[in-house]
Amino acid sequence: MTSTGKTPSVPTQLATPTDLKPGEVKAVTAAVNRLIADGFALYVKTKNFHWHVASSHFRDYHLLLDEQADAIFNSIDVLAERIRRIGGTTIRSVSHIGQLQTIKDDNDDFVLPEEMILRLIADNRQLAENQRAAIELCDQNRDTPTGNILQDILDQTEKRIWFLHAVSQGGHSME
Ligand SMILES: [Fe+2]
16 A cells, blocks of 8 residues: 555556545455456356357347346446546456456357356356445445445346346246
């Protein structure tokens, strides 16, 4: 920590002034950057399934997964810009995402639609758990705005889980 309130690892030009302490910025930045990396990982996986689903209800799955991918993608920029507002730095590259992501990539050649839904439920549940823990961490580090932003994003994650769970109740049909 320094007397100027900057986190040592952040270049001076990028150290947005903040009344948060360097340790608080560091803790929030680390937690949120992991969430952003997982957002990217889940975005790509959801798009992967959007592109590669094969089912008699193709269009339903295809559209649902596109809506979910859009919501995930939109949350990424909101979180990254929030980190810049408190003087942290965020994701810089695909390899940086790879270092931080906890949601695993999916490179299977073919996945049945029902299995796609189950995998996305598991990943979104993991993301929700981590988002909830990050909200708690923001509270502990006096960063209420980041916590508030995450509450909305967690609500969107829970909406995806709801839709995916509902879809998974229909056997082989989405009707
Ligand atoms: Fe598309």
